[in-house]
Amino acid sequence: MKENNRILKVLMPNTKIYIIIIALYTCVIFFYNIALGIAGLFVLGILVYYNLLNAKSRKSEWTKYIENLSSNLGLATKNAVLNLPLPLIICEDDGTVVWYNKSMGDLFHGTEFLSKKIDDYIKAINIKKILDKKIDFIDKVTIGGNYFSVLINPINVNNKKQSEYIVMLYFIDRSDYFDLKDLYESKKAVVCLVEVDNFDEAVKSVDDSNRPVLVAEIDKRINAWAAEISAAIRKYDDNKYIMFFEEKNLKVLEDKRFDILDSIRDINVGNRLPVTLSIGVGKNGDNPAQLTAFASSSKDLALGRGGDQAVVK
Numbered sequence: 001m002k003e004n005n006r007i008l009k010v011l012m013p014n015t016k017i018y019i020i021i022i023a024l025y026t027c028v029i030f031f032y033n034i035a036l037g038i039a040g041l042f043v044l045g046i047l048v049y050y051n052l053l054n055a056k057s058r059k060s061e062w063t064k065y066i067e068n069l070s071s072n073l074g075l076a077t078k079n080a081v082l083n084l085p086l087p088l089i090i091c092e093d094d095g096t097v098v099w100y101n102k103s104m105g106d107l108f109h110g111t112e113f114l115s116k117k118i119d120d121y122i123k124a125i126n127i128k129k130i131l132d133k134k135i136d137f138i139d140k141v142t143i144g145g146n147y148f149s150v151l152i153n154p155i156n157v158n159n160k161k162q163s164e165y166i167v168m169l170y171f172i173d174r175s176d177y178f179d180l181k182d183l184y185e186s187k188k189a190v191v192c193l194v195e196v197d198n199f200d201e202a203v204k205s206v207d208d209s210n211r212p213v214l215v216a217e218i219d220k221r222i223n224a225w226a227a228e229i230s231a232a233i234r235k236y237d238d239n240k241y242i243m244f245f246e247e248k249n250l251k252v253l254e255d256k257r258f259d260i261l262d263s264i265r266d267i268n269v270g271n272r273l274p275v276t277l278s279i280g281v282g283k284n285g286d287n288p289a290q291l292t293a294f295a296s297s298s299k300d301l302a303l304g305r306g307g308d309q310a311v312v313k
Contacts, residue, residue: 022047087148087171091118093164095127104171107143118169125150127167140178141171147178186248190283191291192231193299194222196264197276197307199239205272213269221267225260229253242292247283250312258310265308278302279310 030037087104138150158164226233231245280299285291298311
């Protein structure tokens with residue numbers, strides 16, 4: 001109200017100074033001519049009365065204008081929240097959903113979850129944890145196959161009790177971003193170095209006539225293994241190979257527990273020693289040189305542990 005009065009003083013014309021000037025002139029006239037002075041006082045009284053009425057009327061009109069403006073702004077704010085294109089949920093501090101907008105309801109295809117716990121529907125959101133740790137942003141939440149980031153705005157609804165909050169959660173659809181990020185991660189290059197641990201010993205354990213057969217069988221199985229993951233492979237020494245493939249295929253190898261180790265160990269063309277491999281994988285490097293260095297370090301670690309294993313770095 002005080003703020004409104006200050007605004008009113010600025011916008012309304014200040015007529016007090018004019019009345020004071022008229023009053024001074026009336027006093028001067030009264031000194032020279034009493035009759036004219038009395039008439040002047042009468043006119044001055046009318047002006048003061050009119051000014052008071054006019055000021056009261058203007059103040060009343062201004063107050064109504066401010067009230068209407070506040071009401072309209074409140075209505076506009078409500079409409080903005082109700083029709084917000086971003087999905088929005090409002091929860092109590094125990095996680096109970098007290099309100100959500102149409103955009104949020106559409107994400108759950110009309111499923112009614114008012115008065116339900118939010119973590120029953122979105123596992124990644126724990127209101128107690130959010131309030132305790134003062135979390136204001138969750139990077140990635142999955143809803144119906146789409147990916148969202150969540151902006152969190154806790155509001156204290158009772159100034160006397162700091163523990164009473166409602167929590168507003170705004171969901172920003174970032175599916176395109178996360179899909180692109182996943183695609184980028186899956187396409188990242190991986191370098192793999194493969195070394196036959198006991199190549200010389202294994203070859204010497206075979207009759208001379210079968211030595212080419214053993215070498216050919218090793219090459220065949222390693223190349224077939226590389227082909228399964230669309231890897232580029234190059235043999236750069238008698239017992240050494242280098243491979244390049246996409247990171248998404250590394251998970252395939254890991255899920256199969258690098259079954260090439262078993263496949264090579266099972267080779268039997270008359271060799272008295274089983275053939276074993278050491279595999280070093282380099283990933284998440286900034287450039288090919290760093291990837292190769294990671295792979296070399298991984299392979300050295302595998303060799304240092306006795307071989308017949310794979311190490312990913």
